[in-house]
Amino acid sequence: MTPQEIALVRTSFTKLGPIAEQISALFYARLFELDPALRLLFHGDMRVQGRKLMGMIGTAVSLLDQPDTLMPMLRQLSSRHVVYGVRHEHYTVVGEVLLWTLQKGLGPEFTPEVAGAWKKTYTTLADTMRGAVTLHQAVA
């Protein structure tokens, strides 16, 4: 990703800070609407889960230019997701819903440039997590 794309992602994510709670509620509502079976994978308070998700996205966004720190963190996150029952194909719907939610939250500020930068960000995260899953399963 270019420094400009990273800056776009960071700036737009910061704008969502004040509405993070609503954003994560919207995200999970949409996710479970599109794939109701995914609801069964979650066991805790969804507001707490939403905070964890937003927190992790924030951390990842702040580390986009530090792959040596970001990648091991994502690999660990990925291993935990295997235990949660998350499969490769789930990353596709989650990515679509994330983009949809960002568009809802940012409105006109979700420009094609911002959308493109977020697509690259999510692809980086999901590819790393899926890659780690393959490795994890191969080793197991």
Ligand code: HEM
């Ligand atoms: C970039 C992608 C993702 C990020 C950043 C992310 C982030 C997180 C975080 C921070 C947690 C809290 C627990 C922990 O740290 O281990 C979590 C839990 C969880 N995530 Fe994800 N996640 C991602 C993708 C997915 C996908 C694709 C699914 C599939 C539906 C998913 C389902 C879950 C479930 C089921 C839990 C555990 C809920 C529970 O314990 O009740 N996540 N995720």
